[in-house]
Amino acid sequence: MELNFNKINVNVPGNNYEIQISAGGLESCLELILKTHSPDRLIVITDTNVAPLYLKYFPEQSSLPMHVITVPAGEATKSFDNFQNICEDILRFGVTRKSVLVALGGGVVGDLVGFVASTLLRGLRFVQVPTTLLAQVDSSVGGKTAINSKYGKNLVGAFHQPSLVIIDVLTCHTLAEADFIDGYAEILKYALIDDGDFFIWLNENLQAIQKRDPQFLQEAVHISCLKKVKYVEADEREQNVRALLNFGHTFGHAIESLSNFSISHGASVAIGMCMASEFSFSLGLVGEDVHRKILDHVGRARLPTRCAFSIQQMLPFMRKDKKVVSSDGLTLILLEDLGRAVVRSRLPEESLVRHFGSSDSQTSPLPQ
Numbered sequence: 001m002e003l004n005f006n007k008i009n010v011n012v013p014g015n016n017y018e019i020q021i022s023a024g025g026l027e028s029c030l031e032l033i034l035k036t037h038s039p040d041r042l043i044v045i046t047d048t049n050v051a052p053l054y055l056k057y058f059p060e061q062s063s064l065p066m067h068v069i070t071v072p073a074g075e076a077t078k079s080f081d082n083f084q085n086i087c088e089d090i091l092r093f094g095v096t097r098k099s100v101l102v103a104l105g106g107g108v109v110g111d112l113v114g115f116v117a118s119t120l121l122r123g124l125r126f127v128q129v130p131t132t133l134l135a136q137v138d139s140s141v142g143g144k145t146a147i148n149s150k151y152g153k154n155l156v157g158a159f160h161q162p163s164l165v166i167i168d169v170l171t172c173h174t175l176a177e178a179d180f181i182d183g184y185a186e187i188l189k190y191a192l193i194d195d196g197d198f199f200i201w202l203n204e205n206l207q208a209i210q211k212r213d214p215q216f217l218q219e220a221v222h223i224s225c226l227k228k229v230k231y232v233e234a235d236e237r238e239q240n241v242r243a244l245l246n247f248g249h250t251f252g253h254a255i256e257s258l259s260n261f262s263i264s265h266g267a268s269v270a271i272g273m274c275m276a277s278e279f280s281f282s283l284g285l286v287g288e289d290v291h292r293k294i295l296d297h298v299g300r301a302r303l304p305t306r307c308a309f310s311i312q313q314m315l316p317f318m319r320k321d322k323k324v325v326s327s328d329g330l331t332l333i334l335l336e337d338l339g340r341a342v343v344r345s346r347l348p349e350e351s352l353v354r355h356f357g358s359s360d361s362q363t364s365p366l367p368q
């Protein structure tokens with residue numbers, strides 16, 4: 001069967017690469033990497049969840065030295081220890097500037113391998129093969145790579161663009177429901193910040209996406225990647241507009257941290273987006289109809305709209321983000337309309353406390 005590939009070109013200073021999106025393209029993934037990169041060695045890094053499912057697409061090659069590294073699945077893997085172990089494992093195997101690393105897995109593997117690729121021999125090519133919805137629509141695109149420190153997530157990292165991104169949406173079929181829904185939160189984010197028509201399309205086709213219909217998934221992932229690329233190309237180093245991609249994330253990161261990461265990233269961002277929407281409504285930036293549509297869609301997507309933490313509990317975590325806090329108040333990404341986000345600075349903390357402070361949980365439901 002002829003595969004339908006969506007291709008997106010990413011152009012950032014000094015880098016030009018392609019994102020290939022398909023339903024079934026994983027089968028020809030190795031062939032594509034070899035054809036486009038002509039590596040002298042290939043190092044595939046994956047995790048214990050993904051290896052049994054998809055490592056089979058990277059069979060040993062008679063003409064090419066290949067090495068596989070399998071790391072434990074989970075956020076704890078993005079550690080200094082693992083970073084060192086992987087670098088030394090690769091150096092032991094042998095590596096040159098003509099070698100290529102492949103990140104086969106979700107965001108944890110992608111972030112870690114990207115960071116290894118950014119430092120080893122002062123920079124190697126690496127191919128992102130994201131196998132979770134979250135990684136397909138967000139972390140595999142745009143070159144943010146990082147590991148965690150005891151002082152926080154993603155605090156040690158680099159901007160290092162991949163040389164190719166290969167997305168096969170059929171890998172979403174093996175995701176647990178919670179992980180799939182988690183990725184959907186980021187798809188919804190693109191609609192809310194950038195494209196009211198995409199929001200309407202998501203509303204109409206939510207069921208097909210939830211059923212993981214390959215055609216609808218491919219379309220949703222394609223549009224999401226186009227959005228992400230637009231912001232990355234305009235502002236690779238997040239000096240201005242790329243910050244809009246953090247819609248819902250300032251509240252979301254506080255919720256993730258307060259829950260000790262038992263509330264997942266997507267769920268936390270969904271609650272954060274509802275809070276940002278509610279705050280936008282309270283400032284008169286959007287009408288009640290817009291806020292109501294967002295809450296309704298988040299609920300239909302089986303994502304949470306509220307959590308048990310108070311704004312007083314959240315503020316210390318929000319203040320940790322240097323980009324969010326300044327002497328004259330907070331900077332938040334808010335909405336001006338469905339599909340139009342805006343950066344709002346100099347927001348006094350008291351305005352958040354005044355709005356959210358009276359209830360024990362965020363966000364407050366709208367009146368019926």
Ligand code: GLY
Nearest residue numbers: 138142144242245
């Ligand atoms: N995840 C947001 C960004 O890549 O900028």
